[in-house]
Amino acid sequence: MKATLMVTTLLGASFALAGNVTGKVSFKGTAPKADVVKMNADPVCAKENAGKKVVKDDVVVNANGTLANVFVYVKEGLKKEAIPADVGSPVTFDQSGCMYTPHVLGVRVGQKLKIVNSDSTMHNVHSLSKTNPSFNSAMPTKGQTIEKDFKKAEFPVKVKCDVHGWMAGYIGVMEHPFFAVSDSSGAFSINNLPPGDYKLEAWHEKFGTKMADVKVTAAGAGPVEFTFN
Ligand SMILES: [Cu+2]
Structure with missing residues (x-):
């Protein structure tokens, strides 16, 4: 286009x-x-x-x-010195109503990504990361939380659910907080x-x-x- x-x-x-x-x-x-x-x-x-x-x-x-x-x-x-050392508190990535919320989000390298299942069904959160190791985690329980982080900058990282074909989200993993x-x-x-x-x-x-x-x-x-x- x-x-x-x-x-x-x-x-x-x-x-x-x-x-x-x-x-x-x-x-x-x-x-x-x-x-x-x-x-x-x-x-x-x-x-x-x-x-x-x-x-x-x-x-x-x-x-x-x-x-x-x-x-x-x-x-x-x-400039490198402009990047604050503190990566900040965890960022939440929710599976709610069988959709990802938010659909697009950013995290810093090393910042915790808190992945939540708010649904009474199983989601399987699968990162299609290439620079970072891919993760693929079944989350069968409502209220379940897992934490992930990324060691290297990578953009964009697609995340999908292996159970529900319509669920997709994107994560920008950044060296800095300016996004x-x-x-x-x-x-x-x-x-x-x-x-x-x-x-x-x-x-x-x-x-x-x-x-x-x-x-x-x-x-x-x-x-x-x-x-x-
Ligand atoms: Cu799902």
Whole structure:
């Protein structure tokens, strides 16, 4: 799919906090029709979603014409000393209603990934990592939790459920904490980035990648806009 990139950088916008890169991911064109996920193969999944219309989560175009689940991260320009040593608290990756929540997330190398089964059915969480060892863990019990981490940076790591063919998620394993995922209004915010010139990459599982240059000064950085179509 041919896509054009529009990057808008308004330096020194008064609403931007110093060191924070905020922006949004727009979607131009016709949103693909969201297919309903048929969960009849597992009556537990079907029951958990009774009365709800669950749609596929590979392309989520928001009501305001933006795109959710885009992973945005600093690809170039970061100095090693700018990377905080503390990798932060565990990040939760939930299997709930037989879907992954969140669908796309980031963790740092060495940061704990807390994988939860909130369903009364068995999920089998299977990472298709290549740089890191793949894991493949059956989680038969509701409320069960396991912890994983990654020793090396790798992006993207696809995760799937071997029981439920519709379940897929993506994890960005990063050396640094300067990443974000666009939300239900298309917004993202990469915080506390030291002043400098950076290249950001925005990645979407179906629409590929876009790059943007951003300059962070002591006054912060203005909004960055990525456009996929
Ligand atoms: Cu599953």
